[in-house]
Amino acid sequence: MLSSEQLLGVSTESTTSLPVATTTTSRQPGGFRRTLRRRPWLREWLIFAIALLAYEGSRALVIGNASLAVTNATGIVHWEKSSGLFVELSIQQLLLTHLDITKALNEFYMLGHWIVTPLFFIWLYRYRRSFYPYIRNAFLAANGIALIIYIVYPVAPPRLLTEMGFVDTLAGVSKINLHAGVFSRWFNADAAMPSMHFGYAFMIGVVGAFLVRHWALRILALGYPTLVFVTITGTANHYISDSLVGALVIAAGFVLVQVWMIVWPKVRPTALRAIGRERAPAVAAIRTPG
Secondary structure, three states: OOOHHHHHOOOHHHHHOHHHHHHHHHOOOOHHHHHHHHOHHHHHHHHHHHHHHHHHHHHHHOOOOHHHHHHHHHHHHHHHHHHOOOOHHHHHHHHOOOHHHHHHHHHHHHHHHHHHHHHHHHHHHHHOOOOHHHHHHHHHHHHHHHHHHHHHOOEOOHHHOHHHOOOOHHHHOOOOOOOOOHHHHHOOOOEOOOOHHHHHHHHHHHHHHHHOOOHHHHHHHHHHHHHHHHHHHHOOOOOHHHHHHHHHHHHHHHHHHHHHHHHOOOOHHHHHHHHHHHHHHHHHHHHOOO
């Protein structure tokens, strides 16, 4: 005689398989991990936020001996004079004859760095995605190198060497005091070398000129580090040497990423394929006149 299960066509195996499906769904990643997978841009924001907090917090914690920083700064000035590079005073004296321009450059020094750099990485992520991880990693590596230099070689900025004729245009023209209030908590006055203001601008200029496809945009990209150089030098926040070292630190960050791809070959093929896909049209665009 048939059982009620057989008459209804219900199998015992099908009913026992239900818990298996429940077990599978319970192994799915948690809400936060699932959110990061669905929105990878959010993960990038978190990476930069954590890196920024670690970088700026570390800079504030490694504030060194002020007298040593002044001694190192004086040594840089003497070296630049002997090498024919000491033109900082000439640039500043020219700017001081145009106080409106000086005030605008002070504002640009305080804000431009924090606006242009994030916008560059947003553009890179949206429109040159295959290059993004490589440049991001090089950027983070360069900041790590800069932090080490700040620790072992503190340097006072030119605006603190008033006996040499430098003027603190931030305080004197724009009434911005970096040594008091909220700025003093996140600002290391002895971290002039290297200038990562110029380092970031150098990276944006070179990478931007390589990746954009219109000659006017390439000129704009290369003009940005020029503007930053005039700003940080004319406002007496950095020496010529600071800018040179800043560019070298950025280059060293890219070298470290290349070494990393060689030491860990698993990441190398992906990165090289990505660069290969973008290089051909980018180079063709650069070589195309007009």
